[in-house]
Amino acid sequence: MIYFDNAATTKPCAEAVAAVNDALERFANPSSLHKLGLEAELIVTDARETVAEALGAKAEEIYFTSGATESSNTAIFGAFRAHGKRKNRLVITSVEHPATAAPAQLLEELGCEVIRVSPREDGRFYAEDIAAAVDDNTFMLSMMLVNNETGYILPVQETFSLVKRKHPYVLLHCDCVQGFMKIPFKVKKLGADMISLSGHKIHAPKGIGALYLRKGVHIPPLLYGGGQEKGFRSGTESVPLIAGFGAAVKKLSPTVKERLDYVGGLRDRLARKCNENGFSVNSLPDASPYVVSISVKGLRSEVLLHYLEKRDICVSSGSACSKGKKSSVLGEFGLDAVSDSTVRVSFCADNTADEVDELIKQLTNAENDLCKVK
Numbered sequence: 001m002i003y004f005d006n007a008a009t010t011k012p013c014a015e016a017v018a019a020v021n022d023a024l025e026r027f028a029n030p031s032s033l034h035k036l037g038l039e040a041e042l043i044v045t046d047a048r049e050t051v052a053e054a055l056g057a058k059a060e061e062i063y064f065t066s067g068a069t070e071s072s073n074t075a076i077f078g079a080f081r082a083h084g085k086r087k088n089r090l091v092i093t094s095v096e097h098p099a100t101a102a103p104a105q106l107l108e109e110l111g112c113e114v115i116r117v118s119p120r121e122d123g124r125f126y127a128e129d130i131a132a133a134v135d136d137n138t139f140m141l142s143m144m145l146v147n148n149e150t151g152y153i154l155p156v157q158e159t160f161s162l163v164k165r166k167h168p169y170v171l172l173h174c175d176c177v178q179g180f181m182k183i184p185f186k187v188k189k190l191g192a193d194m195i196s197l198s199g200h201k202i203h204a205p206k207g208i209g210a211l212y213l214r215k216g217v218h219i220p221p222l223l224y225g226g227g228q229e230k231g232f233r234s235g236t237e238s239v240p241l242i243a244g245f246g247a248a249v250k251k252l253s254p255t256v257k258e259r260l261d262y263v264g265g266l267r268d269r270l271a272r273k274c275n276e277n278g279f280s281v282n283s284l285p286d287a288s289p290y291v292v293s294i295s296v297k298g299l300r301s302e303v304l305l306h307y308l309e310k311r312d313i314c315v316s317s318g319s320a321c322s323k324g325k326k327s328s329v330l331g332e333f334g335l336d337a338v339s340d341s342t343v344r345v346s347f348c349a350d351n352t353a354d355e356v357d358e359l360i361k362q363l364t365n366a367e368n369d370l371c372k373v374k
């Protein structure tokens, strides 16, 4: 099986699986005061330190959640509840993942003014366009680092720095799900107050993620209960999933640059061969190489996806979350004309050049077999 759907989810690495199993054995509640409880707590502490170090953050700034959807919901609803009485505007981009777009829409229904900044005609975002949407009435700006459908890298650092200079009290949130452990960044340089992370995109299990909350930033929690995670995220910690997340980050963080170069080579090979065979590459050349949007003219995404799946190649049409629903994101990037025939090829460092060649071979076969039939 050739797996090119790593933006949807990744295979848990052996280190994460071993850490999960080990933590399942050491099953105590980390809040318990006996020594087994302490052992479980140490697993959580170790993972927290690992995630913090990878981000260039302090351990106390990391809160474990059930995934990036919860992290982003916590950030957005928390920011609104902290500041929404005095300020009414939320700024996001028009290409955010539903984990950001849907909470924003709910706030809009509740009376918030939501500004969705679009890319320019060249398919790129400009920091000054996004910063210009932020005014004195804005309580939050939320933008993603890497788009999950095209790999486009948004100018987060430049935008946050422009906004911070003019509006120092606006909360800055970044969905870093498709960038974490894939492209190098540190929280200080990025300038974010809050960052959402997800475990299952980086070879950890599903159901675990984190929210980075810069020290000094105060928002109320989404979940209330037993007061775990310093009262910010109640619910008994999932020690096994947290352990798996920590183990995956520990494994990946020393090789971010190396893997980026390697995956960059796979993307270049794919792009070159697509060009040679007349297939379109929709992603920009400076996008994250982990996500490549391609189209075969005259072939509908779903048809192509199933053709490839029958030949043991897994890709996705748009993002996995859109589940066949037409995505508005490609249109936002100026890709409306090809969006019906787009498939997303998303890599991890376990993929190989031979797999890319096999994909190209099967795309060519698909074109011959299916376009002729039409």
Ligand code: PLP
Pocket: 007, 008, 066, 067, 068, 069, 070, 097, 099, 144, 146, 147, 148, 175, 177, 178, 197, 198, 199, 200, 208, 209, 321
């Ligand atoms: N943000 C982006 C950019 C994503 O790609 C995803 C997952 O598809 C999410 C957020 C949601 O992450 P999770 O599945 O951990 O809730």
